[in-house]
Every structure is written in structure tokens, then in C-alpha cells.
Amino acid sequence: MVSLLKPLLTMLIVVPITLIVLGPIGTELSGVVGNALQAFFSAASIIATPVCSAIYPYLVMLGLDKAITPIMVEGISSIGYDLVVTPMGFISNLAVGGSALAVAMHLKDKGRKGMIASFGVTALCGVTEPAFYGSLIMRPRVLVGTAIGAAAGGLIAGIFQLKNYVVGGCPGFLALLFFLPPDGSMGNMIVALASGIVAVVVAFIACTVILKKAYKEDV
Numbered sequence: 001m002v003s004l005l006k007p008l009l010t011m012l013i014v015v016p017i018t019l020i021v022l023g024p025i026g027t028e029l030s031g032v033v034g035n036a037l038q039a040f041f042s043a044a045s046i047i048a049t050p051v052c053s054a055i056y057p058y059l060v061m062l063g064l065d066k067a068i069t070p071i072m073v074e075g076i077s078s079i080g081y082d083l084v085v086t087p088m089g090f091i092s093n094l095a096v097g098g099s100a101l102a103v104a105m106h107l108k109d110k111g112r113k114g115m116i117a118s119f120g121v122t123a124l125c126g127v128t129e130p131a132f133y134g135s136l137i138m139r140p141r142v143l144v145g146t147a148i149g150a151a152a153g154g155l156i157a158g159i160f161q162l163k164n165y166v167v168g169g170c171p172g173f174l175a176l177l178f179f180l181p182p183d184g185s186m187g188n189m190i191v192a193l194a195s196g197i198v199a200v201v202v203a204f205i206a207c208t209v210i211l212k213k214a215y216k217e218d219v
Contacts, residue, residue, distance in 0.1 A: 049087060050153075053091040054147035055147075056092035056093075056150070057136075057150075060129070073167055076165065080165070087163070087164055089171045090171035090175065090192065091154050092128075093123055093126055093127075093128050093171055094124060094153065094172065094196045095150035095153060095199040095203040096128040096132055097121070098201065099131070099142055099149065100120030101200075102203070102204045102207035102208045103116050103120075103136070103139065103207065104119075116134065116135045119135055125173060126172025126175055139211075141214045142207050142211065144210060145209070146203050148203065148206040149198075149199045149200065149203020149206055149207075150199055152199060153199025156191065160195075162179065162191050162195060163181070163188050164178050165179065165180065173196065179192035
């Protein structure tokens, strides 16, 4: 009987807390983060892109990446493109993918190596939760390498003003067409590809160095 009532009791406790306490807190926090990002990009867009790309995984972890989606929608609807949300998400996701691949290369257990390598490939396609929670979050020093890769790719994106023209989606290499301008010119898409490759390569190298110095083979 207890096992049957447990889901119901859980819902009766969790749902009111979520709606009454956690929901309003999340809404207010989302507004603060969104306003801060807009102010930061308005003041220093070249610096803002690498910095925000480096912290984007933590926005995803807290669910705040969905809360800043209105910035993207407003940008595309008003000026035709988004300089904030998707560019930093794209670069950050690829840096996470590069980091997970570095972790996979570090491991000797074939089963875990293959699993984490698949997490890395998934992150390169735009979905980072398996890589972040399955290989990186328990190795906090590796996340320094992730931030280095994201900052390197973000610097290129900031200098050349990488623009996104599509609302929604999971930014990764499969979403490169998000960066194709309506006039069909390839310059912005080349910037996206270059910044993404730099993010992956630098994150992979930085994480490999960190793993060799800081971690022994996991047991």
C-alpha cells in the first residue's frame, strides 16, 4: 500500500512547492539572467560571446538556457538575427563535445570509452546533457578545459559577429544551416564552422592536458 501511495504523496508535496515556491524563483532568476546578458552584449559583444559561451553549460544545468530564449526570438523578430543565445549555445555545445571525446580517449575501459565517446558525438550534434552529466560534471577540472575551448571559439564568433537566423533547435554541427543568411551568402556560415571547429579542437587539447596532469585512470 505504501508503495502505491508513494507517487501520489510525492506529487501532492512536490507540485505545490514547484508552483508556489520554485516557479516564481525561477521566473525572477531568469529575468535577471536575461537582462544581464542583454546588457553585457550591448556593452561589449566581442568579450561577451566568449565569456557567455564558457558559462553556457551551467545555464543549461540550471535550466536557464530556456529562459533566455525570448532574447533570441526578440532579436530575430526585430533585426532579423540573433547574436546572443544560439551562437553561444552552439560554441558551448561543441566545446562540451570536444571535452567528452578527450575524456573517452583518456579511459582504457572499452565499454566506458565507447559510451562517453557517444556522449561526445551527441554533444557535437547539439544535445549536451549526456556528456555533461555522464562524463564532465564528476571531473570538475575538465570543465576548465571546456571553458577554454568555448572561450576560444567564442572569441572568433564575437570578433566576426556570428549571427543566427532561426528560432529554436539544439545548436550543434547538425544546425549549421541556422547560420545561413536569407540572401544565401556563405560568410556567416564559414564563421560558424570555424568557431565551432576551434571550440572542439581547443577543448579537446586543453582537456587532454588536464586529464594527463590531474587524473589517473578511473577505477
